[in-house]
Amino acid sequence: MAIGPVQLIVLGFTHPDFHGEVIAELERLRASDAIRVIDALAVYKDAKGEIEVEHLSNLTTDEAVELGSKVGALVGLGIEGEEGLEAGAALGAAAAEDGIEVFDEEQAWDVVEEIPNDSAAALLLIEHHWAVPLRDAIARAGGFRLADAFISPLDLVGIGLVTAAEAAELDRIERSAAASS
Structure with missing residues (x-):
């Protein structure tokens, strides 16, 4: 699995009226292999201040394990060099077997404090899978991203x-x- 450019998008919703359209669109984009949602955290606060938090990822278990393995290998390589590469890959794969959750409960509470009642916020960590061939062609030509x-x-x-x-x-x-x- 090639990993495409990853982007964090933070969205706000006033008086949200969700009908599943956002998730349906993310799933459509996933089905077309345009993007993958690595992790998403949605926080909704109703008019009375009651809170609902939901995680979403549309990585398959195999993709999550492979991504966890690659990230773990990079971390292991950075800490222990070549010796840490294999150990990090194994630990990363094991940690991702139940899915990848980049956003934790502490981040959920940080988001909750910032949104008013009857609104919602969403943090989306999206991989732009469609961009892998373009990114690779740019790299082969000696190019690199300066900004986006x-x-x-x-x-x-x-x-x-x-x-x-x-x-x-x-x-x-x-x-x-x-x-x-």
Whole structure:
């Protein structure tokens, strides 16, 4: 299993009205082999302040074990050199047999403190599997990533990818969700 670029995305939801659409879309992207959710933590606080926390990952058990093995091998290599590589791989694989949870309960409580009642937050650790061949081609050409960022819809107007009206509508959608909190 080649590991693609990994991204952490933190999302906020005001007055969430979940119908399973986000999880369905993540599963669709997984089925198309575009992304994999390594770990996700969703924290919901209802209008009375009651809290619900849920973990999600769409790695198969074999993928979790393989990823755990690779991460463990890298950690072992960094600590003990060649001798730590094999031990780290074995420990990482064993630790991932029940799935990978990058986000722990302590992080859940940190998120809970930051969100108001009747809202939710989600932390998604996503592997961009679609980018593996591109990343490898860039590396073979001697290239490397200098920076990355999401671009605002309004900035897309300046480079001609969307019209001002389309950008204004995209921006309105993003801002109305944030403002209603």
